[in-house]
Amino acid sequence: MEIEAAAADSGASELEVVVFPWLAFGHMIPYLELSKRLAARGNAVSFVSTPRNLARLPPVPVQLSAHLRFVPLPLPAMEGLPEGAESTADVLPDKMGLLKKAMDGLAEPFAAFLADAVAAGRRPDWIILDFCHHWVLLLPIADQHKVPCALFQILHAAIAAFLGPQWANAAHPRMEPEDFTVPPKWIPFPCTTFFLRHEAQWVASAFHANASGVSDMDRLWHIWERCRLTIHRSCEELEPQMFSLLSDLFRRPAIPAGILLPAVPDDHDEDHINSRSGCVSRPKVLRWLDDQPPNSVIYVALGSEAPLTLQNIHELALGLELAGVRFHWALRKPAGTSTGNDDELLPAGFEERTRLRGLVCTGWVPQVKALAHGATGAFLTDCGWGSTIESFAFGLPLVMLPFIIDTPMIARAMAKRGIGVEVARDDSDGSFERDGLAVAVRRVMVEDEGKLFATNAKKLKELVVDEGRQEQYIHELEDHLRRNKDV
Structure with a gap:
């Protein structure tokens, strides 16, 4: 359904909502999708971030401009961060703690923004914040103006259940990585919510203070204990039983917002993004795909947060070569590599050997x-x-x-649904080899088993991508926000 057509005139007065995501595009984009849907229903939404991040966001439909405004708050300079760094895309993984510390410096300007809004007669009905904004509730910026807060979690809901509230962790302490290799005792039903040994170090580290001086879990626990409700980018069709469990665990409503599927961008949107990125032109990518047979290409992209090494990239490349299938690879240069030439990212001769069936894009x-x-x-x-x-x-x-965060749990959940296979990894360190990657690719793209995966994926599409049902999730969320803003 087009966002422009989603507006609903319920006869109720509009909500005033402030939306404030963490400084990562993997967070800002779903926060923007939620903002667009709330704005399309006639609510006033203020989207808060830093100037450079706001400039890099995709444009919103002009029909929403009266209801969706962008509020820039300059990020304080932080020693150790590159000049102009305002998102996780701008820093090395080992600087994330410093970026969180810099964001903590937004407390004073955010408090000033909120005070100005109240003075102008626009006291927000809600602040929808992210995992790291504990200071909005602790200082207390929101309570000073009697504004309730909701935590919007852009990860799948199962990770919140796995991390658990502070009281559950106190009752069942987890101190070592091995403690995270089994589902927690407070999840009462069979699930794939656990980490393998080589994956568990990340989640164990979330319980320890980083360069910001505060652990990610302490941030989350402060918010979970003080916010009025939690909102999740998920739905009952994907995660049955999970929202009632979360409501019980955290002793506040856990509301699914639906999957917030972004619309396929039109040419104007892509020209906007491309003109700011200075990267690969859209026509080159799509023209290459136009020349390939139907359903013959595997699209390869490992996101913006995966901690890829040059060895990972080389094994991936050689695995694609061994698999012998057509591929389109959106290759991101690993953070911290000294490689200046894109050709040096790939094994010698790889592009020449695969040029008739593969395209690698580094922009x-x-x-x-x-x-x-x-x-x-x-x-x-x-x-x-x-x-x-x-x-x-x-x-x-x-x-x-x-690689990290909730991605291993998602992979296991999708494998359980029969829509794909996970690449074999070494149990001790999580490394993978070209042969294992080639086997996984051929199982999905070449062997008869791939037909079953494709059939199951289409069944999941029919179950989840129901425009009416997804819009109903937004309607129910909006209704919940209206009914509980003055409680």
Whole structure:
């Protein structure tokens, strides 16, 4: 359904909502999708971020301009961060703690913005914030003006259940990585919500303070204990039983917002993004796909947060070569590499050997359009929740190569649904080899088993990508926000 057509005149007065995501595009984009849907229903939405991040967001439909405004708050300079760094895309992985510390410096300007809004007669009905904004509730910026807060979690809901509230962790302490290799005792039903040994170090580190001086879990626990409700980018069809469990665990409503599937961008949107990225032109990518047979290409993209090394890239490249299938690879240069020449990212001679059946793009790629293209038959992904959701829209089977955060859990959940296979990894360190990657790609793209994966992926599309049902989730969320803003 077009966003412009989603507006509903319920006769109720509009909500005033402030939306404030973490400084990562994997967070800002779904926060923007939620903002657009609320604005399309006649509510006033203020989207808060830093100036450079706002300039890099895709444009919104002009019909929403009266209801959706963007509020820039300059990010304080932080020693150790590159000049002009305002998002996770601008910093190395080991600087994330400093970026969080810099964002903590937005407390004073955000408080001033909120005070000005109240003074102008626009006191927000809600602040929808992210996992790292504990200071909105602790200082207390929101309470000073009697504005309730909701936490919008852009990860799949199962990770919240796995992390659990502070009281559950106190009752069942988890201190070592091995403690995270089994589902927690507070999940009462069979699930894939656990980490393998080589994956568990990330989640264990979330319980320890980083360079910001505060652990990610302390940030989350402060918000979970003080916000009025939680909102999740998911739905009952994908995660049955999970929202009632979360409501019980965190002792506040857990509301699914639906999958917030982005629309396939039109040419104007892509020209806007491309003109700011200075990257690969859209026509080159799509023209190449136009020349390939239907369902013959595997689209390869490992997101913006996967900690890829040059060795990972080389094994992936050689695995694609061994698989012998057509591929379109959106290759992101690993953060911190000294490689100045894009050719040096790939094994010697790889592009020449595969040029008749493969395309490697090291700049911006219109991912949704690439997934939507008729030549695309499967998706090799790190299973970031946003990319996984995008794959649902087109019924694509998956080859899964997860790395951090919730991606391993998502990969296991999708494998359980029978829509793809995970690349084999070494149990001790999580490394993968070209042979294992080639096997996984051929299972999905070449062997008869791939037909079953494709059939199951299309069934999942029919179940989840129901415009009426997804719009109903937004309607129910809006209704909940209206009924509970003054409680």
